[in-house]
Amino acid sequence: MRLELRRRATQGEPVGWGMGVHPVLQRVYAARGVLGPAQVEHRLKRLLSPHELGGMAAAVGLLAEAIRDDWSILIAGDYDCDGATGVAVAVRGLRMLGARKVDYVVPNRFIHGYGLTPALVASLQPTPQLLVTVDNGVASVAGVAAASERGIRVIVTDHHLPGEQLPACDAIVNPNLVGDPFPSKMLAGVGVMFYLLLGLRAKLREQGAFGQGEPDLSALLDLVALGTVADLVPLDFNNRVLVEAGLQRIRQGRACAGIHALIEVGKRSRATLCSSDLGFSVGPRLNAAGRLEDMRLGVECLLADDPAQARRHAERLDAINRERRELQASMVAEAELMVVGVASIEAVGVALYEASWHAGVVGLVASKLKERLHRPVIAFASASEDDVEHLRGSGRSIPGFHLRDALAMIDARHPGLIERFGGHAMAAGLSMKAANYPRFAAAFDEVAREMIEPEHLQAVLHTDGELPSGGFTLELARQLRDAGPWGQAFPEPLFDNVFECASWKVMGETHLRLQLRDPRDGALQEAVMFNAYHGQPPPQRMRAVYELGINDWQGRESARLLLRHMEPVAD
Numbered sequence: 001m002r003l004e005l006r007r008r009a010t011q012g013e014p015v016g017w018g019m020g021v022h023p024v025l026q027r028v029y030a031a032r033g034v035l036g037p038a039q040v041e042h043r044l045k046r047l048l049s050p051h052e053l054g055g056m057a058a059a060v061g062l063l064a065e066a067i068r069d070d071w072s073i074l075i076a077g078d079y080d081c082d083g084a085t086g087v088a089v090a091v092r093g094l095r096m097l098g099a100r101k102v103d104y105v106v107p108n109r110f111i112h113g114y115g116l117t118p119a120l121v122a123s124l125q126p127t128p129q130l131l132v133t134v135d136n137g138v139a140s141v142a143g144v145a146a147a148s149e150r151g152i153r154v155i156v157t158d159h160h161l162p163g164e165q166l167p168a169c170d171a172i173v174n175p176n177l178v179g180d181p182f183p184s185k186m187l188a189g190v191g192v193m194f195y196l197l198l199g200l201r202a203k204l205r206e207q208g209a210f211g212q213g214e215p216d217l218s219a220l221l222d223l224v225a226l227g228t229v230a231d232l233v234p235l236d237f238n239n240r241v242l243v244e245a246g247l248q249r250i251r252q253g254r255a256c257a258g259i260h261a262l263i264e265v266g267k268r269s270r271a272t273l274c275s276s277d278l279g280f281s282v283g284p285r286l287n288a289a290g291r292l293e294d295m296r297l298g299v300e301c302l303l304a305d306d307p308a309q310a311r312r313h314a315e316r317l318d319a320i321n322r323e324r325r326e327l328q329a330s331m332v333a334e335a336e337l338m339v340v341g342v343a344s345i346e347a348v349g350v351a352l353y354e355a356s357w358h359a360g361v362v363g364l365v366a367s368k369l370k371e372r373l374h375r376p377v378i379a380f381a382s383a384s385e386d387d388v389e390h391l392r393g394s395g396r397s398i399p400g401f402h403l404r405d406a407l408a409m410i411d412a413r414h415p416g417l418i419e420r421f422g423g424h425a426m427a428a429g430l431s432m433k434a435a436n437y438p439r440f441a442a443a444f445d446e447v448a449r450e451m452i453e454p455e456h457l458q459a460v461l462h463t464d465g466e467l468p469s470g471g472f473t474l475e476l477a478r479q480l481r482d483a484g485p486w487g488q489a490f491p492e493p494l495f496d497n498v499f500e501c502a503s504w505k506v507m508g509e510t511h512l513r514l515q516l517r518d519p520r521d522g523a524l525q526e527a528v529m530f531n532a533y534h535g536q537p538p539p540q541r542m543r544a545v546y547e548l549g550i551n552d553w554q555g556r557e558s559a560r561l562l563l564r565h566m567e568p569v570a571d
Helices: 023-030 056-068 081-096 118-122 141-149 189-206 217-230 237-251 257-265 275-292 296-303 307-338 362-373 403-413 434-451 474-482
Strands: 004-007 072-076 101-105 130-133 153-157 171-173 350-353 377-384 387-396 420-423 427-433 460-463 495-507 511-517 524-529 541-553 556-568
Touching (some): 023 474, 056 130, 072 081, 081 101, 081 275, 189 237, 217 237, 257 307, 275 296, 296 307, 307 362, 350 362, 350 434, 362 377, 387 403, 387 434, 403 427, 403 434, 474 541, 474 556, 495 524, 511 556, 524 541
Parallel strands (some): 072 130, 153 171, 350 377, 524 556
Antiparallel strands (some): 420 427, 511 524, 541 556
16 A cells, blocks of 8 residues: 655744753754643653542542441452553552452453453352453443342443443543543553542542552552553653653663563563553563463562562563464464555455464554555454354454444444444444454444545555755764653654665564665665565665664664664655
């Protein structure tokens, strides 16, 4: 598919930056609506107040009672990185605040399904007195009812969009409930849990529970940062404060043993760790456990205080992630064969199903195909080896198409076609009977055609324009690296320039190492591009889209271009 390059426009005039901030960085900030230094002062005291979250008073009141009366508290998480970090934050945080009987459960996607299901509730032994969900629960109407029948009190903490019916629980804390006053709707599940702990600490402070000193909940921010970045929630100002504080803890060597170990097995530098390292190295290793095995391994890694034990868990997670990558590559290759020609023919909403696929990896297949086709994709697999009559699907969307709303529309038009669904604008999941797949595929395409404007089917790569002659400096690269945290809705800077290819060679089998000449002054720039070699040489004269990165070789840093796209240009 042809890629259209568009340069971001600044959203105002930069003001008040001072001489130390490079003009290019000022331009980058202005293209993201950040016009002055106050908008990047990511200090914890600028966090939104937990008291603005709806449901907070009821939730912290019940938790304070549970701690006072020594109830057994069970945290019910999700099997992705957001859920795992949220569980770790909840367990660690509640123990810090005085709870003595805290345990957790994470559903196995192949046995219990997603969220707080009746099957998960039935498996709970012994019966807890209080159950607190993390990163799930707002759609668990039946699961909460099952818990209530067993006499379990339930607090739901979630960030997913609610359905028509809310669960009948004791309290719900979710910024995305209709009418919730919390100014930011972008918190990840782990962020909601962290806010609940902030509210609980304030409640316990009022009750005089802390004596000489109160717990420092900032010790949990490394976990909050990891879950927030890995869940791809938009990094609005409030989320950037949380992520930056967590990154600072990690860089200073104050992260939990599990995150330290995951950074080490991922061969990342703790001292210069950035949000992309969390998203592309640490997060996937944690996610792999929930995709292929049991996320309890991931949670145990994050709860470990002994470095040697954490390292053993991290090495096992690394091995599972390598298995996940191999499985994903095989499934993506099969999916690409299935959609040859789709980009130029009929399907707008693309549904794919292969009986041999692994249900834990279909979301990654959907993501890869969405990038290639630039249209929404939902990939399906059998629910399990023992249940081929039901399918589980995971979808990824494109800007301009709200995936969860699309599934709600299909559900309204075709009652009973979908058994369960939930998610966000850009990612969602569902389950249904295998016999219904053809009808669903047709309905999904129909809704996509109705909701997607033709211009949204054009793949677009936004850039921050050209770097000026002489601008390819290590100083600027360092400023750009440290200026984030970059992430969803606050994208890492990308630039585009015309270059001449002075030399190139293949690294491994598919990667390129290049020397690019700036035709304006003849300066040579080192560059790399991964998975770019397919038997053909790069263009002699090209427009390249790139990050201005840093190559750290044997302790010596130098500026290097990390190419994201290249296309030939005429002389």
